[in-house]
Amino acid sequence: AQRVTQPEKLLSVFKGAPVELKCNYSYSGSPELFWYVQYSRQRLQLLLRHISRESIKGFTADLNKGETSFHLKKPFAQEEDSAMYYCALLGGGGGNKLTFGTGTQLKVEL
Amino acid sequence: GAVVSQHPSWVICKSGTSVKIECRSLDFQATTMFWYRQFPKQSLMLMATSNEGSKATYEQGVEKDKFLINHASLTLSTLTVTSAHPEDSSFYICSAIPGGVSNQPQHFGDGTRLSIL
Numbered sequence: 001a002q003r004v005t006q007p008e009k010l011l012s013v014f015k016g017a018p019v020e021l022k023c024n025y026s027y028s029g030s031p032e033l034f035w036y037v038q039y040s041r042q043r044l045q046l047l048l049r050h051i052s053r054e055s056i057k058g059f060t061a062d063l064n065k066g067e068t069s070f071h072l073k074k075p076f077a078q079e080e081d082s083a084m085y086y087c088a089l090l091g092g093g094g095g096n097k098l099t100f101g102t103g104t105q106l107k108v109e110l
Numbered sequence: 111g112a113v114v115s116q117h118p119s120w121v122i123c124k125s126g127t128s129v130k131i132e133c134r135s136l137d138f139q140a141t142t143m144f145w146y147r148q149f150p151k152q153s154l155m156l157m158a159t160s161n162e163g164s165k166a167t168y169e170q171g172v173e174k175d176k177f178l179i180n181h182a183s184l185t186l187s188t189l190t191v192t193s194a195h196p197e198d199s200s201f202y203i204c205s206a207i208p209g210g211v212s213n214q215p216q217h218f219g220d221g222t223r224l225s226i227l
Contacts (some may be wrong), residue, residue: 009151034215043114044154044203044218086153096142096207098216102153 002027004089006101013077014109021072021104023061023087032090033070034098035061039083047072047085057081077108113137114206116219124227125196131189131222133204139184140206144216145177148201157202160187194226 003026013019025031035047048056050063050070061072070087087101113136123129133143141162146154158179159167166179176198178190187206191198201223205216 036218043220044205046215046217049215096214096216097144097156097159099156100153 002031002089002091002099004087004099004101006085006087006104008104009102010105010107012107012109015079016076019072019074019077019081019106019108021085021087021106023070023072023101025068025070025087025089027068027089027091029091031063033061033063034088034090035059035070035072036086036088036100037083038086044086077106079108079110082106082108112208112217114204114217114219116204116222118222119220120223120225122225122227123194126193129191129194129224131191131202131204131224133187133189133206133219135185135206135208135217138206138208140187140208141184143181143187143204143206145179145187145189146203146205148203148221150201154203157189162187191224194224196226199224199226 005024007022033050036044037047038044059074061070063070084103084105086103088098115134115136117132143160145157147157148154156169157172160179160181162181162184168174181187201221203221205218207214207216
C-alpha cells in the first residue's frame with residue numbers, strides 16, 4: 001500500500017532561516033510526487049511536482065529514491081511562506097489518485 | 111485558468127436530511143473529478159473518483175449509498191450525503207483534472223464545511 005509520511009505537524013522558523021519540510025513515501029512502483037500548499041483561508045494549490053524539477057517561490061524538492069524522500073526546502077524563509085504544506089503521491093492502480101500526507105503547518109516568525 | 115468552484119461553502123442542517131454539494135470546473139472540462147473528506151487537523155482522505163457518464167469509484171470503507179456521486183456533465187459533479195448524521199460533519203473538498211489527462215495536476219475547490227446538528 002502507498003503511504004506518505006510528514007513527521008512534523010508544526011514547523012516554526014524565523015524569517016530568513018532555512019526551511020526543510022520532510023516527506024517520506026512508501027510505494028512499490030515509480031512514484032510521482034507533489035507538494036501542495038494551502039494559505040490561510042484559501043484553497044489547496046499545487047506548489048511543485050518532482051518531474052518539473054523547477055523552483056517555485058524559492059522552494060525546491062528533490063526526489064531521493066534511495067531514501068524514499070521528497071523533502072521541500074527553501075534557503076531563506078519569508079513571512080508569506082506561512083501556510084499548510086501537504087506532500088502527495090500519485091500512484092496506485094492508475095486513475096490519477098493522490099495520497100496525501102498529514103500536512104505540516106509552517107509558521108515563519110519575524 | 112483551471113478554476114474549480116464548490117457550492118455551498120458552508121451548510122448546517124438537521125440530522126436525517128440529505129445534503130447536496132456541487133463541484134464545477136469553471137473554465138475547463140473534466141472527465142474526472144475527485145471527492146475528499148478532511149477532518150480537523152488531519153489529511154485529505156480520498157472518498158471517491160467521479161467519472162463523467164459512468165459510476166463513481168469509491169475507496170474502501172466509503173459507503174456508496176451514503177455518499178451518492180453524480181457526474182452528469184463534463185463540468186459538474188455532485189456529492190449527496192444522504193440521511194446525514196452528526197458523524198458526517200466534516201470538510202468536503204473536490205478536485206478536477208483538466209480533460210482527465212493522465213498525470214495532470216489536480217485543481218481543488220474551496221471546500222464545503224458540513225455541520226449536522
